[in-house]
Amino acid sequence: MEATKNLELKKTLRPFHLWVIGVGIVISGNYFGWNFGLAESGYVGMLIAIAFMAIMYAFMCLGISELSTALPHAGGPYSFARRAMGPFVGFLTGIGVILEYFIAAPIIAIGIGAYINFLFPVINSVVAAAVLFVFFIVVHIIGIKEYARLETILVFVALALLVLMYFVGLPQIKVENLFGFGESSLIPGGVQGIWAALPYAMWLFLAIEMLPLLSEETRDPKKDMPKGIISGIITLIILSVLTTTTAIGLGGIEQMSTAEDPLPFAVGATFGNSYWLAQILASIGLVGLIASFSGVILAYSRQIFALSRAGYLPEFLSKLHRTRRTPYMALILPGLIGLILVILFNPDDLILISTFGALVSYISMNLSVLILRKKEPNLVRPYKTPLYPFVPIVSLVLAVIAIFASFFANLTFFFVCVATFAAATVYYFAWARHHINPNAPEEQFSQMDDKQTSDGMTSQSESM
Template identity: 60%
Template sequence: MSSNNLELKKVLGPLQIWGLGVGIVISGSYFGWNYGLAESGFVGMLIATAVIGIMYVTLCLSLAELSTTMPHAGGAYAFTRRAMGPLAGFITGIGVTLEFAVGTAVFTSGAGYYVHFLIPAIDPILAAAVLYVFFFIVHILGVNEYATIEMILVTISVGVVLLFSFYGMPHISADKLFGGDLIPGGISGIWAALPYAMWLYICMEMLPMLSEECRDPVKDMPKGIMRAIYTLVILAILVVTVTVGLGGAEGTSKEANPLSYAIATGVNENSWLISVLSVVGLFGMLSSLAGAILAYSRQTFALSRAGYLPKFLSKLNKKRRTPYMAILVPGSVGFIFVLMFNPDRLILIATFGALVSYIMMNLSLIILRIKEPNLARPYKAPLYPIVPIVSIIISILALFSSVFKDPTFFFINIAIFTVAIVYFYVWARHHINSDAPEEQFSIITGEGENGEIKESV
């Protein structure tokens, strides 16, 4: 099949990129981050939020350069493939796919609980299943249709987070913020909170995967990425401070609906805002759920188009030009995770996959600057090499944070990537498609699909 028959439709502009970036992350403000409070307390969580915020700002600066240099659907896989070869590209792609497929499961679990909270008669698992099917259909219809829905969800979700923050500020209790042990678990408590602080920002890195669907990726992608991450840093600090200031760290850490709990505890248990937060919290979950499906489907599509994954996963809908098999298959696996694990454990898998990809992408930026200094770079990351180095250091620290929270899941993650490496050597490296855009844009000299040295196209 020619590469022209496997190209995605170009429809996105800078405002849509900002909306998609904020939208895929926004549910982290409503659900998930609070699980880290038990070990960290407010001060520890605020430190973790700030540290992870720095990691994501520096990561996004690196991604802005890489995405304008290589505007392909492969995103993270494309960057590391060019810099470090097929195995590195594949491992990075697996990390991204794992992050978003499992992230979809977390978002769907959260959405199911919100539906159950609003309508107790509806089983949360049934609600999750219905939501999966609905968003599968939306994504198969097309990215433009999805982006329109996402902008509506994002506008509502961000507006209500700001409403919650400013409505709750006058009622913040200093005792709830700073009373008792400031950081119950000490340094290890902060370290254990890092994966949950990531939930306030995670999935931002999906935006480069949309470069192939941008009308003008060189101009629009850096603007969209950076505006989105700055928006999210502000929202993260507001949400953590106001929520804990109203509900306290101990009580908030156990809640599936932390913002509503905070208003009920710190303001008025009959407040009108509680119901609004529950409804809009569901919108936030749906926004992130929809974005995660978009991300894992594009990464799966790119890996399949390049031959690393089975060919059927890169099939496109003939009319809509959407990768329907890359939407359905990983999503179905994600739903199995919903049935098997609690969300707080799934977060440890999703963040591990994400951190592997962050390390590899930042390394790729450094390697490409050294190996290919004359490569066209319409946008250059400022303060190089400080930016990628800072991001790498924080990513490595966060990678080992699950040891402090749940060592079992740390070793589960190691096992997943070990299996992926074995799979690459046994099957994937023998089926690489040199006609895929990411493969054509490979390094100037490096390993070919069967190990031979080749030149790039």
């Protein structure tokens, strides 16, 4: 037990902190990224795509609320899949989570660079990204409580700016910007246009599912985790509809579909780039991007830490700061690699990799809800998914549909994603499965279940 205790994180978070972190890690999706799917989907197609993704995320959030109260470990999605389907599937689920957040960090850094360039063209976006990576890695090394305080300020400023844009922009939206002129198609790409927009609609919700990664740092995860997750997804669904309607109604579909700074661009298209709100959104609006940027750094560090602690990744990645109890190596090394990605790739391509990794973990988590209900009906579940099994099945089906949307969006990057998981599979069988650490909390809990199952089968065999 002492060995396990030395591997655990510090408990400080409450439901309000979880809501702040959950909304904060996603809120940049309102400021940047969602608009890249507009050329094919149009406004109506994007709304349909958002509706499908909102259902998928809302239903998945109900499922992971159950899982996070039954299995309150830092491994989050990896620990759920490990318990339900074994170490190999657990490992691949963890790789999907790492891919999601590790790639999301440079995507948001690119968005921050675009917003900074809107204000100060002389500032290099890569330099800005580097400064932010260093700053937030230091914040996360200092501690989760200190990060939560800073994130609270960032989130409330970002939310206030969005509300201000709705207040000023909604009365000025042009119907023709939303629905086109004359006989122009409401959905330019038809059904395939909606399909292709799904990965970008995801960007308005992607990362809310990271909250279970903080279970080990939450004071009472069995009560607090469902409150934080469910309040967060409700907030994000409301924001997604208001943001897309206001921005497209002001800026139009054609130009908005390529804008790297969509909110200042939308306001500028109607009021002029020098209008006070355009300038505020471009400057203070950076806060929304920064809030998410800091959140995804937190998320990838926790999943890398959990997999390293369990032996699937090299041991040095789970090293904790002696006094702060924070995983500093899982913060620093991925940050350095993220800077390289900022230089090499475009954000619309990276979004496809991030969403693919996310969807792999979503499929796995929904399956975990279903499998554990059947496999372990007596597992203590302080919160249970309502309308089971309808809710996890619908979320699972939508996740499977969405993962193949990447195929239509960019075939090359679809196969890059598939190749990444193929390489992870080779790595697991060649190295990781031989180095699993039985003292990691997720592994201890799963092995207890494995032993109980084995003992039960033995007793049953003997009685026969």
